[in-house]
Amino acid sequence: MCTLEKRGNLFILTFTGENQHRFNPNLIGSLLSLLSQVKAEATRGSALITQAQGKFFSNGFDLDWAQAAGSEQGAAERLHHMVDLFKPVIAALLSLPMPTIAAITGHAAAGGFVLALSHDYLIMRKDRGVLYMSEVDIALTIPDYFNALFREKIGDASVRRDFLLRGLKMKGDEAEKRGVVEAAYGGEAEVREASVRLAENLGKRKWHGEVYAEIRKGLYPQLSAILGLTHKAYTIARL
Numbered sequence: 354m355c356t357l358e359k360r361g362n363l364f365i366l367t368f369t370g371e372n373q374h375r376f377n378p379n380l381i382g383s384l385l386s387l388l389s390q391v392k393a394e395a396t397r398g399s400a401l402i403t404q405a406q407g408k409f410f411s412n413g414f415d416l417d418w419a420q421a422a423g424s425e426q427g428a429a430e431r432l433h434h435m436v437d438l439f440k441p442v443i444a445a446l447l448s449l450p451m452p453t454i455a456a457i458t459g460h461a462a463a464g465g466f467v468l469a470l471s472h473d474y475l476i477m478r479k480d481r482g483v484l485y486m487s488e489v490d491i492a493l494t495i496p497d498y499f500n501a502l503f504r505e506k507i508g509d510a511s512v513r514r515d516f517l518l519r520g521l522k523m524k525g526d527e528a529e530k531r532g533v534v535e536a537a538y539g540g541e542a543e544v545r546e547a548s549v550r551l552a553e554n555l556g557k558r559k560w561h562g563e564v565y566a567e568i569r570k571g572l573y574p575q576l577s578a579i580l581g582l583t584h585k586a587y588t589i590a591r592l
Contacts (some may be wrong), residue, residue: 354380360558362398363549364391366450376464377415381438388445388554397559400552403472404456404545411465413487414439436511437494441465443498446471446578447570450562452555457525457534457550457574458541463487467499470506473569474551475534477525478544484528490520501576507533 354543358365368374376384390403405411419431446453446468455461455469457477462485467482469475477484488495495517507513512531515521525537535551539543570584572579577584 354383355387356392359394362396362400363403363552364394366391368411368530370580371407373409373412374465375412375415375416375417376435376439378438380415380558381435381442381574382480385442385445388442388449391451392445392449393438395562397562398556399451399562400556401449401451401453401472402456402548403453403468404548407459408481409459409465409467410455410457410461412460412467413463413467415416416491432493435563437539439467440496440498440580441574443467443471443502444582447573447580448566448579449584450566452552452560452565453494454548456544457482457484458544462484467502470502474542475528476544476548476551477528477534477537479525479537479539479543481520481541482515483524484533486516486524487520489518498579499503500571503574503580505573 354364354370355368358367365442366378366384374380414432414435416432418434419428422428422431451461452474453472454474454476456471457469457475461469461482466484466486488494500517503513503517507516512533516523523533525533525534529537536547538547567585571584574584
């Protein structure tokens with residue numbers, strides 16, 4: 354499942370175990386609960402790092418759980434159910450009152466890539482793991498909020514095309530070069546250290562959390578609208 358640890362002002366959310374960390378209703382519910390806890394306990398100087406154990410950051414939705422419904426219609430209904438359940442997770446990350454960092458030390462595919470991309474900063478390793486949208490290869494359409502996320506988070510249209518229409522598997526060095534991730538490092542330890550270092554440096558700024566979240570939502574207006582997030586056009590906060 355996933356755990357939450359607090360180190361000073363840093364929240365560290367970890368997908369535990371050596372599995373593929375596929376999103377099913379149980380894991381999605383646990384993730385959403387922990388994000389709610391992070392928001393409730395946020396203070397100035399807080400930051401979130403999301404990471405995972407094992408070879409996968411996350412391999413997306415739990416298609417085995419969907420297919421266990423026993424029929425094509427049942428599998429489709431379960432898949433749509435997961436898509437609907439996952440939407441508030443992305444909304445929670447977009448409205449979290451603090452900087453967020455995805456420490457990607459393994460493969461991030463489909464919904465797992467979407468989860469990582471929903472963070473403010475992505476840190477990746479060079480020696481293992483790819484970013485991959487598998488939908489075109491496994492004959493699944495892409496939810497509207499996934500598309501909006503890619504449109505507003507990845508500025509290069511050719512990169513978006515290659516991810517969504519070619520099923521490109523992008524390694525860390527190329528992802529850094531093409532601006533998809535903030536930085537790529539040689540191994541797992543370096544990724545974790547760099548993520549903590551970045552989180553601590555951002556936390557030192559002690560930004561007003563509500564203002565930070567409002568600016569983020571305004572930065573991605575199409576995604577915010579699809580997620581049902583309201584954006585205050587102008588907010589004056591006490592310093």
